[in-house]
Amino acid sequence: xxxxxxxxxxxxxxxxxxxxxxxxxxxxxxxxxxxxxxxxxxxxxxxxxxxxxxxxxxxxxxxxxxxxxxxxxxxxxxxxxxxxxxxxxxxxxxxxxxxxxxxxxxxxxxxxxx
Amino acid sequence: xxxxxxxxxxxxxxxxxxxxxxxxxxxxxxxxxxxxxxxxxxxxxxxxxxxxxxxxxxxxxxxxxxxxxxxxxxxxxxxxxxxxxxxxxxxxxxxxxxxxxxxxxxxxxxxxx
Numbered sequence: 001x002x003x004x005x006x007x008x009x010x011x012x013x014x015x016x017x018x019x020x021x022x023x024x025x026x027x028x029x030x031x032x033x034x035x036x037x038x039x040x041x042x043x044x045x046x047x048x049x050x051x052x053x054x055x056x057x058x059x060x061x062x063x064x065x066x067x068x069x070x071x072x073x074x075x076x077x078x079x080x081x082x083x084x085x086x087x088x089x090x091x092x093x094x095x096x097x098x099x100x101x102x103x104x105x106x107x108x109x110x111x112x113x114x
Numbered sequence: 115x116x117x118x119x120x121x122x123x124x125x126x127x128x129x130x131x132x133x134x135x136x137x138x139x140x141x142x143x144x145x146x147x148x149x150x151x152x153x154x155x156x157x158x159x160x161x162x163x164x165x166x167x168x169x170x171x172x173x174x175x176x177x178x179x180x181x182x183x184x185x186x187x188x189x190x191x192x193x194x195x196x197x198x199x200x201x202x203x204x205x206x207x208x209x210x211x212x213x214x215x216x217x218x219x220x221x222x223x224x225x226x227x
Contacts, residue, residue: 006157033213042118042203042217043158056212090157092215099145099207100165103215107157 004029004093004106012112013081021076021109023091031055031094032074033103034066036087043090049074078111086113118206120218127194128226135189135221137204142185145207148215149178149189152201161189161202194225 005024013019025032031050035043045058049068063079072093078085088110092103117140127133137147146165150158162171162178164187170179177190187204201222205215 004157031213033215035215040219042205042219043215045214045216048213050213056214058214088155092158094213099209102146102148102160102163104160105150105158110155 004091004104006089006091006106006109008109009107010110010112012114015081015083015113017081018077018079019081019111021078021089021091021111023074023076023093023106025072025074025091025093026104029093029095029104030072031096031101032068032072033092033094034074034076035090035092036060036085037090037108038087046076081113083113086111118204118216118218120202120204120221122221123219124222124224126224126226129194129196131194131225133191133194133223135191135202135223137187137189137218139185139187139206139216141208142182143209144182145209147178147180147187147204147206149176149187150203150205152203152220154201158203191223194223196225196227198225199223 033048034046037043047057048055052068065077067075088108090108091106094101121136148163149161164180175192201220203220205217
């Protein structure tokens with residue numbers, strides 16, 4: 001059973017650019033969430049996808065967008081990058097969207113905006 | 115607004131000591147609480163998941179308790195080892211916030227040989 005895999009592991013972008021981060025869910029998991037973790041802080045919820053539809057969104061602007069594919073893998077897209085977008089981006093998958101299920105996290109993508 | 119607080123922010127102990135990490139949350143209407151471990155610059159590893167109807171969960175040297183009514187959870191680590199050094203995060207899944215997890219800022223644990 002494979003876990004949650006994220007790519008790339010590290011990324012450096014220039015302010016104003018666009019970036020796409022990728023996530024493969026754990027086998028059998030149909031729900032994927034994205035979190036942003038600034039240095040020294042707890043992760044902050046960006047949004048969740050269930051069956052290819054956005055199923056909840058945190059307090060992030062529209063330039064943060066996502067996709068979920070039929071194989072349950074997912075992308076996080078960030079447009080017009082700002083310096084404050086520098087963070088560790090974490091993907092998490094769950095067996096179901098139901099309330100009793102826990103989440104499995106990937107190793108994250110470290111994004112640096114310069 | 116659901117707030118999750120973890121105390122202490124940092125903890126340094128000698129190897130072999132038993133220790134307790136604390137997590138408190140302001141809204142007791144939660145589905146479950148999950149404890150994670152995070153090594154520097156890495157992702158989160160799930161340690162224990164406690165449903166709101168449960169009082170505790172155990173895995174090896176780890177034991178997590180949940181007192182939903184008082185908004186508290188503790189993570190007990192027995193016979194600590196240097197390999198336990200990491201940041202420990204708790205996260206709650208609130209009944210009114212759908213699928214999102216709300217995290218504390220973590221406790222950074224150092225176990226000295």
